Amino acid sequence: MNRFDFLRPTGLTEAIAEGGKPGSAYLAGGTNLVDLMKIGVSRPERLVDISRLPGLDRIDWLEDGSVRIGALVRNADLAYDIRFASAFPAVAEALLSGASAQLRNAATLGGNLMQRNRCAYFQDGASACNRRVPGSGCDALHGENRLHAVLGWSENCIATHPSDVCVPLVALDAVVEIEGPQGPREIALDALHRLPGDTPELENALLPGELIVGLRLPAEAKAFAAKARYLKLRERMSYAFAVVSAAAMLTVEDGRIREARLALGAVAAKPWRARAAEASLIGALPDTEAFAGAAALALAEAKPSGANEFKIELARRILVRALTLAMEGTPAVMPALPASPFSTHTGDRHVA
């Protein structure tokens, strides 16, 4: 790990003044940044510890029916908040399907949004990576790439965004609240993460020194609470990043779909909202044919970036499964294995 100056600002204004200086990085839970510093991928000269900043660890229910989650709310605290989890069950399920209990106790919501990709070539200093060293090339393109992107990738980068919770959040039109040297502003979560294009080193829409201070879910997002699921296929039962994942949320009126929200995870450099697929479901009967049609639309632009063509069909199937389970209804109790496609009912055992 490189040497760095460690700063402990006591308030937001001071934190942003420090964070705006060259070579600075913000540190919250540290579960991603400290790891990347240990392997030399992140080398901040100045570390601005925001983990104790006052007022950013609250969940506030606002008068307009929206909810504001402070950027420092820990993943476990958000997932187990009874009011939040009952209003946004797919968000809670996604949170509980990510990482381990220890990491969820430390990791923050703001940090989850800002986490880096998990491409092995990004993490290996001896490999070429355009994100780590712009212009150096992409060793993933002709390397071990079976888990890489199938949507929105470019020849410059085929990494995926690893977040689980961002998938249902982007489907629910979450808004990111930002403070920075130029003052406060907000953007849609869908606009936070950038596709690689010709500038893969630009991972998000934040300007230098800007800090995510909170995230808001609009009042309308609560309408999906009764039919909402997040499903995540992993290469082991627990404590693994997604191969593909999907959030599916529905409202149904008179036997037909009134509104649908769909997003895919682990398929692109950002949580992938499937708007055309959502539109195709409006007014449709909630049956397998409609779900398969939506899944086909969601992956219509997909193409393999390597040995990962299987992910396209897998993503279609996880989306159909998520829609089918959402239509069955949000489970009354969080499943023992949150988001697992192998445990469709509470109490199912994966080992006899």
Added chain:
Amino acid sequence: MTLSISLTVNGQPRAIALDDPRVTLLDLLRERLHLSGTKKGCDRGQCGACTVLVDGRRINACLSLAATLDGASVTTIEGLAEGEALHPVQAAFIACDGFQCGYCTPGQIMSAVGLISEGHAGDDAERVRELMSGNLCRCGAYKGITEAVLQAQREMTAETGRDAA
């Protein structure tokens, strides 16, 4: 640049001068406070061997910079037993044969203590396995570990019930 932090470690207040902000809680415990019960496995948050409680919550000590923890209360495996009397989770790991080589055991036990106080597993072995998935055991003692967590939880719940009555 020296950073001063105060920690309570296993109930003892400690004033610590950090000469280097890169020191993790894990290295602080092992190398500077000589509490080597907390183990370094992967040092990257993937194995759980370094699990300790910070302000009552289980975390990976390897990913936590000590400098961020001013004022925190830390409990390690050395802080569980009361004299010769083992903590119920320690006793249950022995009774249920919840280990083989023992290297992951301090982390397993601290994680189990955290799991029980979080209270989300009920008496469901599936939930215990899921909520212990951040602790790897390369000897494969998972069956005994799961039984130990459930047994300790039953005993601790019964104790709490007796105390309340």
